[in-house]
Amino acid sequence: MVSLILILVSAVFVNNFVLARFLGICPFLGVSKKVETSIGMGMAVIFVMAVASVVTWFIQYFILAPFNLDYLQTIAFILVIASLVQLVEMIVQKASPVLYQSLGIFLPLITTNCAVLGVAVLNIQNSYSFIESLVFAIGAGIGFTLAMVLFAGLRERIDLCPVPDAFRGTAIALITAGLLSLAFMGFAGLVKI
Amino acid sequence: MKLPTFPGGIHPLDNKATTATKALVNCSLPNELIVPMLQHIGAPAACCVTVGQQVAKGEQIGTAVGPVSVPIHAPTSGEVIAIEPRLHPVGRPLPAVVIRPDGDERWHKGLQGYDPDSLNPDELRQLLQQAGIVGLGGATFPTHIKLSPPPDRRIDTLIINGVECEPYLTGDHRLMLEEGSKIVDGILILRQILGVNQVILAIENNKPDAIDAMRKLCLKTPIEVQPLPVKYPQGAEKQLIEAITGRQVPSGKLPMDCGAVVQNVGTAAAVSTAVRQGRPLIERITTVTGTGVRNPQNLRAVIGTPLSHLIEQCGGFSDDPGKIILGGPMMGNSQISLEVPVIRGTSGLLVLRHQDVSIKKPGPCIRCGQCVKVCPIHLQPTVIALCARLGLIERADSYNALDCIECGCCTYQCPATLPLVQSIREIKGAIMEHKRKH
C-alpha cells in the first residue's frame, strides 16, 4: 500500500511527466490556452494512459514476453496507443464537440505522444506489477493534468499582460513553463525510488 | 452596541464641517432660469409652453410622457424667452425652457393643498406625480413609481435615507435640523401610501445633532431612528437595505423585490409640501462647497438657477477653479461650464482649486486587492476593468460587471490610480449592447 502511494506521489509531483521528465511537451504547450480545455485534455490523457498501460501490460506479459518478441515492444505499443487515441477521438467528437474543437490537432497528437508511450515503457522497465502499472499511469496522467491546469491558469493571466512583442505567444509560454518547472524542482528528492 | 452596517466600503475624509454648522440660506433669483425638460430618470417631459408666454410659479411647463415620467413646473413667475437645447449637467445640450423672472413670485392659481387622510393611496401617488416629486438623493427616480409595487410584492419596510454619506454634502443634515417636522410629516404620508408598519429613519452617527432632533420629533410616531456607523456608500440604496434589514436586493432586481422601499429625507419633505400645500417641486437644497469657493454654504435654490449664480451667492471663487463637480465627489459629474442649471438631482456643487486636482497618471495594477476588499457588491473591479481595457465583453459579464453600482470605492482606493469605475461603466454599456444583439 505504501509503495503504491509513493509511486503515485512520485508520478504526480517528483517525477512529473511534463515538468521533470519533459515528456508530452507538445500538447502541454498547445492545449493550455484555457483552463477548461486543459482540464478536458488532462482527462483524455489520464484515460488514454490508464487504458494504454493496462493493454500494453497484457501485451507485454502475455504475448511479447512468452514468445520472446521483446524487440517488438515499441512498435506494438504504438499500434495499441494509436488505436486507443482514435477511439478517444471518436468518443470526444460525439460526446463534446466543443472540447473536440478546442483540442484540435492535439487530440490525434496524443497518438504519438511520448508521455503515453513513456508510461507504457516505464511500466515494463520498472517491472511494475499490474496494479502498480495502473497506479503509475493514473499518477502520470494526474501529474500531466496538474501541470497543464496550473500552466493554463498562468497563461490565461499572461494573456492579459502587456508582454513585449518579441516575447508574445510561444516565447513567453516557454519561459513561464521553465519557471514552473523551476518551482517543481522543490519536490526533488521528496520520494526516493 | 454595535451599529448595523454592510461589508466593504471606505472611509474618506468627510469635509462636512465647513457647511454643516451654517444655517440654510435662500438663494436670490438670477436674471435667467434654464429649466431642462429632463430632470429625472425616464422619458423627458414634453414642453407645453411657447416663447413669449407668461408663466406663473408652479405652473406646468412640461407634461409627463408615459408612466415613468413627471411634469416640469415653472420655478417662478415670468416670461418664457427661449425654448432651445442648453448645456445640461450630463454634459451635452438638452431641450430646456428659458424663463426671465418678473420678480413677482406669483403662484399659479390652480394649486391646492389636501389633508392626506382624506385621500386614498392612488390619489396620493397621482398627486406626487403631478407635483413632479423624484428621489432627491441624486438618482431622481420618479417617486410615484417607487411607491407603486406590483400587487405580488409585499412591502414591509420603509427606509428613510438621512445617511448623506457623500463627503462635503450637508444639505440633508441641515434639512433635518431645520425642517425636521416637515420630514416627519412627509414620512407619515409615504407610510400611508405604502401601508407599511415598519418605518426606519437611518442617519450616520457623524450627525449626532440630527439624530437627537429627529428622535425628539419621532417620539410619538411609529418612525424609528437608526444611527449607522460612518462609511461610504452607506447611503446607496442596496447597501442601506443590507445595513438596516440584513436582506440583499437580488441581482438585477429592484429594492421592492426584497420588501423594502428607500426614500430620501429631502424627498419626504418635498412630499409633505406637495400634499399639504399643493406646491410642486421647484426648488431644492444644494451644498455649495469645496476649497475653490470663498464662502461655502447650503443654498435653497430654485430649479434652473445657473451654477455661476450659486457661486456668486457664495462670494465667488477663492482661486482658479480646477474642477467643478455637480453632486458629491464620489459620484458627481464634473462640468465644463458654469452655465449649467441646478436641476432636481443637484445635491451639491463642489469646486476644487487647480492645485487640488490630482493629475497622477494611472500605473499598472499591482493586484493589491484593495478594490476587491472595499467593493460593497463583492466584485473584482480590477479584473473587470482589465477585461474592459482588452474588450473582453463576455468575460467581464461573467465577472458580474452589470451589478456594479459605480459607487467609486475601488477607484478611490486604487494605489495605481486606475480609472476603474470609468472602465467598468464602459464595459457595462458594451455588455448591454452585446446582450441586445444576441
Next chain:
Amino acid sequence: MLAAVACLGGIGLVAATALGIAAKKFAVEVDPREAAILAALPGVNCGACGEPGCSGYARAVAEGRLAPNLCPPGGQQTAEALADILGIKIKVKEPAVAVVICQGGDNLARQKYHYLGLEDCNAAQKLAGGPKSCPGGCLGLGSCVRACLFGAITMTPEHLAVIDRDKCTGCEQCLKACPRQVMIMAPKTVTTHVLCNSHDKGAEVRKYCQVGCIGCNICKKTVPEAYTIDNLLARVNYAQADNAALAIAKCPMKCIRDLVDNNSAEKPGSDETVPAG
C-alpha cells in the same frame, strides 16, 4: 519472423475491428466544404464579415447564409478561392481603405478641457462630448489603434490617428471603434481627400482649428464634378475624383490632401500663412 507478423497482425486486427465498430457507433456528420472554407480563410477572426470569427463565417458560407466575398482581409483571392469551393461565380468588391478625415492634432486644434481618465475615445466622448473643441475632430486616445487587428493605425505625437494604406484591409473595425466617425471608407484608388469632419460654420471652425474646412466652396468651383459640399463640409466625390487633386493648392485652410503624394502641398503647421485660431 512468423510469430512477429502473427503477433502484430493480430493486434492490428483486433484494433481495427474495435475502431470500425466505434466509427459506426460514434459517427458525426461534418460538411467537408466547411473545413475547406475555413482553411482558405485568413484566420484573423476580425469579425468584418459580421460573424464572430472565421469558423462562424465558414459555417455560414457553407450553409449558404452568407456570400463568399465578405472577407475584406482575404480580399479578392480569398473570395475566388471560396467561390471555387462552392462552385459559384462572384462579383469582386472594389478594395477600400479607411481614411482619417481630420488633421487637427494637439498643435492645430483646441482642447475644450483637460481630460483625465481612461485612454479611450468612447469613454472620453461621454464626458461632455470629448475634450476636443471640434465636435468631429480626432480625439487621439487610440481606440482605433487598439481596434485594428492589422497594426495599420498609429498615433502621432500630436494625438492624431494615421492609417497605413498598405496594411489596411478595409475591415471597418476602426469605424466601429470611433465615437466621432472620423474614419470613412474610400476606394483605394482615390488618394485625394478632404481631411475635415466638422460641419460647423467657417467662423466657428476657425475658432478651434487651424486646418478645418470652412465650407468656402473654392474646391467645388475649381473642380465642380469632384467635390460636393454637404452642410458646410466639402467631400470628394469618389466616383469622379480624377481631377480632385487640382483643388489641393486652392484650399485656403489646407485641408485637402493627397495621402500618397506628400509633395503636392506643404504639411499643415509648417506653413506660416495658416490663419491663426
Next chain:
Amino acid sequence: MDKALYISSSPHIHSGVTTDKIMRLVIYALLPAVAVAVIFFGLPALKVLLICTLGCVACEALCCKLMKQPVSIGDGSAALTGILLALNLPPSSPWWMALLGAAIAIIIGKMIFGGLGYNPFNPALVARVVLLISFPIQMTSWTAPAPLSMGFDALSSATPLGEMKSAVMLTGQLPEMATSGFDRYFYGLMAGSLGEVSALVLLLGGLFLIFKRVITWHIPVSFIGSVIVMAGIFWLIDPTRYPSPLFHLLTGGLMLGVFFMATDMVTSPITARGMLIFGCGCGLLTVLIRLFGGYPEGVSFAILLMNAATPLIDRYTRAEIYGDHHHDRGGLQ
C-alpha cells in the same frame, strides 16, 4: 475661469495611498532586517545588498529603455526586489552572482511579462531558485554571524536547517541544536542568508506592514498556522526525528517568506479566501520539502509553487456577489 477645467469620470477624490507609497513602506519595514544583516555579517553583506539593489534598478531602467517605455524605477518596486533578493542570498555571495541574480529577477522574473503587476512569480524568488540550482556551492556556503566584525575573516558554518537535515540523514535522529536553545535563533545568532538570521526583526517589520494596512493578516496567519499544524503533527508522531514547530518557525527564511515574499501582492491571490488557501498551501509545502525533500529549505519553492497556483485560486475563490445567492462560481466564459 482662465485655465481650462479638468474633466474626469467620478469619483473625484483619492485615498492618497499610491503604489510608490506602498513600496516605500515595505522598504521601511525591511530596514531593520537590513541593518541586522549588516551588523551580523559586516561589509560583505553590505556589498551584496548594494549590488542587488543597484543591479535591479539598473536592469529595470535598461529594460524600460529597450522597450521604449517610460522608465518606471520611480515606483520603488525594483529597489524592493533588489533588497529582497539580497536578503535571500548568503553573505559570502560573490559579486557576479549577486549581479546575475539581480538581472534574472528583473528581466526574466518581471520585465519579460510586461513589468510591475504582471509577473506571475515573485521575481526575487525566481532569481534565488535559479541561482540555487545553478551555483549550489556558492549558494550553500554559509558564514557564522559575528556581530560588529568587518566580516572578511568569517568562519564557515551550517544553517540550522542544513545541520538538521544532514544529521537526520546520517543518524535518523535530530541533533541537539534542533531540540533546544531556540532563543538564539529568535534574536538571530545563526548562519543563513542575509534575511534569515533574525526572526525578531522580520516579525517586527511584518507587524508594521499589517499595522499600516499594506498587507492583510490572511497570508501570514494561514502560512504560520499551517506550518505549526503540519510540523506539530510530525513532531507529535516522533519528536526524536522531526523538530518542533517552533524550530521551523524561527529558522531558515520562514519569517522573511511569510511577511515579505508570500504577501507580495502581485503574485498572491486578491480575494481573502484565496489568500487563506495560498497561505495554507505555502505552509504545507514548506514543511513537506523541509522534512522529506532534497533541499534543506523549502520556503522559496513553496511560495513559487503557490504563485503558480494563484491564477487558479483566484478563479475558484470569487466571493458571492451582493444579491446573488446562487452564483455560479469559477465559470469564465
